[in-house]
Amino acid sequence: MKITVLEGDITEVAVDAIVNAANSSLLGGGGVDGAIHRAAGPALLEACREVRQTTHVRGLPPGQAVATSAGDLPARWVIHTVGPNRNAGEADPEILESCFESSLNLAEEVGASSIAFPAIGGGVYGWSPRDVAEAAHSVIVDGRSRRRWESIDEVQFVLFSDQMTSVFCQVFDHDQW
Structure with missing residues (x-):
């Protein structure tokens, strides 16, 4: 599995699945969630409304993931996951790790071979860049997950700031791209 860390706009990357740090x-909403919804257009909101009316009437719980079509994005799917809100007292790193694992499991289930992640929980939900990078690393590289994702060839971390990108590069032992 190729892992890439870069600073940029996740709505512009050409991958099979883009992960949305959703509420x-x-x-x-705001941040990455708002940017993805704006770039995807009304089809994404309609797909999300369908999910809310059928499988997740009460909303998506933290740590879980659900896939929808991607609307006008260059991706085929948007995988929505809800990070734990550290600012609201949700400080369990295993739930943060579950966001990455659930998203990868779902990407494999829909047949994606490439996936792009934002810094889930690293914005208004209050997780530090290091916490987010270490959660992602523990799932993808350290093997804390029992599952290996056979169909996923590429994982990209498309991050919104120099600081976040720098920390991810340190944790994943990458040069900055």
């Missing part, structure tokens, strides 16, 4: 409503 539990799945109906859009």
